[in-house]
Amino acid sequence: MDVVGLARMQFAVTGSLHFLFVVLTLGLAPLVAIMHTRYAIGGNPLHERMTRFWGQIYVINYALGIVTGLVMEFQFGLSWSGLSHYAGDVFGAPLAMETLLAFFLESTFLGLWIFGWHRLPRGLHVACIWLVTLTAYASALFIMVANSFLQNPAGSAEEGGRLVLRDFGALFTNPTLVFALPHVLSAGLWAGGFVVMGASAYHLYRRTPEREFFTRSLRIGVLTAFVGSLFTVGFGYAQFGPVSDVQPDKFHGAVPGVALGLMIMIGQFVQFGVMFVLAPLLIRDLLARWRWLHPLLMIMTPLPFVAAIAGWIVREVGRQPWLVYGKLSVADALTPGLTRADITASFAGFAGVLGLLALVDYVLIARAVRRGPGRVALGAADLPVTAEPVPAHSL
Template identity: 75%
Template sequence: MDVLDLARAQFAVTGSLHFLFVVLTLGLAPLVAVTQTLGVLRNDPLLLRMTRFWGQVYVINYALGIVTGLVMEFQFGLSWSGLSHYAGDVFGAPLAIETLVAFFLESTFLGLWIFGWHRLPRWLHLACIWAVVLTAYASAFWIMVANSFLQNPAGAVERGGRLVVEDFGALLTNPMLTMALPHVIGAGLWAGGSVLMGAGAYRLFRRTAEREFFTRSLRLGVVVATAGSLLTVGFGYAQFSPVAQFQPDKFGGAALAGAGLGFMILIGQLLQLVLLFVLLPTIAWLPRWRWAHPLLMAITPLPFLAAMLGWLAREVGRQPWAVYGRLTVADALSPGLTPAMIITSFTAFTGVLGVLAVVDYLLIAHIVRRGPAAATLGAAPLPEPGHAAALSL
């Protein structure tokens, strides 16, 4: 493999690993917010315990996902300086907004939510998690604005050998964005719902004492995964129209992109049929059907696989363009790179992201195995030492 192929492979692998964290974050955030909202409105202790438990899973995934995002940022400076030079004034703007506005706000509100249990008024604490959801989705919006610009450089003109923004509104209403964003949001809900479904099936299969807790989790997961599948598949097919208009040779000229796309559609359609016509109609009995629980656990990773294949199809199908019709991938590559340099960074980045992905899913599995009784997020604070001593007297 030459330098260009190595750099492309590096970005594909690291981008795919990072996307695994992203889809779970986008799926779990609204689930946690909805369970807390219903728990507060109904004064339901079980729903609030579900909020704490799944919120802890969300926080772990979010924290480790931040590091994988930083690795992605490093690559633009190390391997793709040609892209930064030619299109950085346009491509960098939504990324900067995502970092400075959405990401920092999201982190701030998430910190208030994590440490605000038993300290903030319940309605203010509830508002914090909804702020986390809104800023997480705003973050996804700006990332997709940047990516859609690479797919179709709308709103930009070339001046002095560089792209500059001419129409910011056109950048935000890019046809390659309007259908892709709901598609990604649906994929997140599908993945988040599948995690609840799979974890609930696992604990029920093990005959847990927390039967009602995981029965509700399983049923909520099936409903959310089904809704996510409808969004994902519907807006996935809706993307064919803008793709045919702006990238007519996207899948015809790239065999690899066509095979990513084909497997994604196959997985998505089969899972959607199972959700709509098997799991959703039997949702009342699923928690009691122990024979079905291993099957639910087995299909839990499939939405993540489909999401990764979808990302690869979107990116590989753009080749050989970094900015479609304007800048080739070869011209976007940083000058002076050697195979040894790329192999070194490839090994380091893939090693870091791979370890983080393994740690993330091992921690999540550990939390699921221990159950809600071991959740530390939002636990009641311990009494003050002096107060405890007085009580003992």
């Protein structure tokens, strides 16, 4: 593979890893916020346990979202400096806003939420998780604005061999954005709903003592997946018109064609399954009681994740050979002088470390699910500061 191919592969691998974790973050954040709100209002201990259990799953998943995201942010300058040179005056703005207006606050409020148990007043603590949710969605907005600009460079004009910003508003009304953003956010809800559903099915199948906890959770998971899958599929089909207006050949290649077929097959099939089978079985908690169905629910859990990655492959491979559609090719955007040794070493480093951490993270999520709500570290008791003081001589 040549240098461009390696740099593309590095972006594809880190980007896919990033989204595997981000899609669950986007789906679980509002669910945890709702659970925490119900606890704050009603004071029901079950809601507190739900907040801490699902919140811990959310937080363990979040770790990989951060570290893969760091690589994504810096990769533009490392591998694709031609992009910042040609289009940075336009493309850089939404990315800068994502860091300052969204992620900066998301990270700060997440720290307050994770470590704020036992010290923040209940109302303010709940406000933190809502602010985390809000800023996570804002983050998705700005990233999708930036990505949609690459798909269709609206709001800009070429001047002296570089793109300049002409109409900032046009970045937000980009036809490749308006249906894709709700498509992505709904896919997050679907993934979050399926994880809650699959984990609940595990406990119900194993007949652990947390029957009420997971019967209720199963209901939340299936209803969330119902809403998420309905809107994901709807906004998915809605994109065909605007996309074929700006990128008529998008689905003609072998890779985007196959990925599109896979995504639609999973999406359509599973959406019907949720709507016509799983959701009706919530009546009288039949789904929670029919134990023979639970292994199927567990096996289905990864499907929205597979579909989400297939969706990104369609969107990104379908725009080749362009980085900025019709304006800047991927090959021309490559950092000048980037050697095969450079990119091979960094690819091995990032893919190796992030891949390993992703595996560890999934094992930890599975472990947290298996241990159940009885042994949750999130919100556990604090450590006294003076129990055993740090020896003075070592300071």
